[in-house]
Amino acid sequence: MKNRCSPEALLSIILGMSKEQKESVRSMGFGALLKMKITDIPLKLGFYVLQKFDSERMVIDIEGKELKVTAESVHDMLGIPNGGTKLTQLDQWPKDDTSYDEWKQQFKKDSIIRVSAIKNVIVSTTQADFNFKLNFLVLFVNTFCESTSMGRCNLFPLSYISRKTDISNIDWCSYVLDCLVRTKNSYIPYSDTSFFVGPSAFLVLFYADNIHSEALTVTRKRQNNLLLEFRED
Secondary structure (H helix, E strand, O other), X not given: OOEOOOOHHHHHHHOOOOHHHHHHHHHOOOHHHHHOEEOOOOHHHHHHHHHHEEOOOOEEEEOOEEEEXXXXXXXXXXXXXXXXXXXXXXXXXXXXXXXHHHHHOOOOOOOOOEHHHHHHHHHOXXXXXXHHHHHHHHHHHHHHXXXXXXXXXXXXXXXXOOOOOOHHHEOHHHHHXXXXXXXXXXXXXXXXXXXXXXXXXXXXXXXXXXOOOOOEEEEEEEOOEEEEEEOOO
């Protein structure tokens, strides 16, 4: 499976975040991600679980055992906000809001914004301003929710986030589920040109937490502090 949505990009910058930046992440409701340690996302297993996921019934069927996939499942695995307002029910930016234009000024004019560019901007400063919040959200969306097949960042959610938005009150768990269904239905398995751009990290974590395997374990040191360890013989 070719995967465009890997958590490594986000988790790799966490250790270098300033105290102010980490506090900003907590205020947005993503504090659990600061404690998450994922050492690997095995692509073969990710492909296997994806193939077993029924997007209509919202279950993963493993040898006759059905694992119900819910918003609570996402919260248990990722610790992100559950409940609240759905992202697409928020008002989009008014035409006179310049926040998005100001955010884009961090990058070269007319350049394609990729995950690597977002990472570079975040690690270049210790500030935790509104641009930092948008940068973090872009990384979160493109590593835990839905990216794009061409490698450019998915910026769609930004159109619903303004300075007045209570980010912690957005139903991010339901958003992950929406992304899972959409990307599963658009993915073409066994195609050399098809990338899976959905939440592979959630799928593997959820599977590992529910199915006993000597090669794959999820260690819960405390709620929402997950360590994924994979051993492939």
